[in-house]
Amino acid sequence: MGFIQHNENPDGRNVGDCTIRAIAKALGQSWEETYVGVAIQGYMMRDMPSANHVWGAYLRSRCFDRDMIPNSCPDCYTVADFAAEHPEGTYILALSGHVVCVQNGDWIDTWDSGGEIPLYYWHKEA
Secondary structure, three states, X not given: OOEEEOOOOOOOOOOXXXXXXXXXXXXXXXXXXXXXXXXXXXXXXXXXXXXXXXXXXXXXXXXXXXXXXXXOOOOOOOHHHHHHHOOOOEEEEEEOOEEEEEEOOEEEEOOOOOOOOEEEEEEEOO
């Protein structure tokens, strides 16, 4: 378990699309399908697709629930800690200025974000 380097962007770009990459990986969708879906959600909500409540609404429409990270150690609990405590399942973690997918104890990203601090997360009940 650990970091898996992966870029869901079809052109291999790392262009501020972390939310789209993470959601695409979590849902098993293409980057393009996810991008268009989140953009349509933003259009319907009259806000930008990158707004947390827009991509959150997109996830909610796909039966994901949001939960908070326990506040017992708000500055020391990392993505790697979360992944270690969640060896099964698919999660989308919101960080300060970044979003990452965790699947079955691995965090999947274009860079090793394991030392970053998650703020909240999305998950789908089995």
